[in-house]
Amino acid sequence: MKKVIEFLELIWIGFANLFFNLWLSLYETLLFGGKLSWWKLRLQFFLNYFFSRVNWIVKRESTEFEYDEENFIYGETSCLAMKKILETLKFKKGDLFVDLGSGRGLACFYANFLYGLKTAGYELIPSFVRKARNIASNLKLTDVNFYQEDILEANISKAKIIFIAGTTFPLSFIGKMSRKLTEAKPGTIVLTLSYNLPDKYFNLYREMSLPFSWGTSTVFFHIRRNKKVGEKGNKHVVEKI
Numbered sequence: 256m257k258k259v260i261e262f263l264e265l266i267w268i269g270f271a272n273l274f275f276n277l278w279l280s281l282y283e284t285l286l287f288g289g290k291l292s293w294w295k296l297r298l299q300f301f302l303n304y305f306f307s308r309v310n311w312i313v314k315r316e317s318t319e320f321e322y323d324e325e326n327f328i329y330g331e332t333s334c335l336a337m338k339k340i341l342e343t344l345k346f347k348k349g350d351l352f353v354d355l356g357s358g359r360g361l362a363c364f365y366a367n368f369l370y371g372l373k374t375a376g377y378e379l380i381p382s383f384v385r386k387a388r389n390i391a392s393n394l395k396l397t398d399v400n401f402y403q404e405d406i407l408e409a410n411i412s413k414a415k416i417i418f419i420a421g422t423t424f425p426l427s428f429i430g431k432m433s434r435k436l437t438e439a440k441p442g443t444i445v446l447t448l449s450y451n452l453p454d455k456y457f458n459l460y461r462e463m464s465l466p467f468s469w470g471t472s473t474v475f476f477h478i479r480r481n482k483k484v485g486e487k488g489n490k491h492v493v494e495k496i
């Protein structure tokens with residue numbers, strides 16, 4: 256009986272997620288469908304992934320790497336979430352947006368589509384990087400770049416905004432990544448999902464609940480502290496939206 260209930264629960268979660276994503280797609284079509292570049296982007300993703308399912312790619316290619324399965328549990332950022340995030344931030348057109356663990360590259364494409372940001376996505380799965388580069392090249396987006404590189408090796412020194420949708424990353428990896436993020440220059444905006452970063456190096460100033468492909472998650476907004484004066488940790492007020 257317990258097994259039957261668990262099975263029914265899984266079916267329910269599957270259906271709920273399907274309807275959630277349908278609603279999100281419809282809403283995004285209403286919001287962004289007035290722009291031709293939105294349809295060009297959608298068409299490129301459709302064509303590039305028509306014969307290859309995302310989960311098959313992850314299953315086949317993630318075994319090459321020595322990381323836990325949790326590093327590769329896949330989900331994506333919606334354009335709506337990216338819009339809500341970016342409209343609260345101060346930056347200039349052409350500033351660098353870095354996505355650590357960029358998957359198929361959607362967050363980078365959206366940041367460029369919405370605000371003309373220069374973007375760099377770092378991702379281990381080779382097919383994701385190859386296809387993302389192909390899409391950027393077909394759309395002639397010279398400011399949207401992808402690197403098949405480990406997050407822990409990424410060049411983040413020039414970033415204005417760093418985004419990490421690593422909700423399922425294991426704790427041991429989050430620790431290493433948090434240390435890596437201290438390489439960001441003071442003033443860099445660092446956005447994480449589901450967990451925040453050490454107060455000594457990052458000033459958490461906002462939390463925002465937003466829609467992603469798997470449901471709603473909290474986005475934590477930090478600023479890399481000034482290394483000289485800030486690392487002791489100054490008081491901050493967290494705005495919850």
Ligand SMILES: C[S@@+](CC[C@H](N)C(=O)[O-])C[C@H]1O[C@@H](n2cnc3c(N)ncnc32)[C@H](O)[C@@H]1O
Pocket residue numbers: 322326327328329330331332354355356357358359360361362377378379380404405406407419420421422
């Ligand atoms: C949840 S997905 C996020 C995709 C994308 N950032 C988005 O928001 O749509 C996380 C991605 O991180 C990648 N990843 C996990 N560990 C990594 C590592 N050490 N270096 C580079 N990418 C990694 C996974 O392959 C996966 O594609």
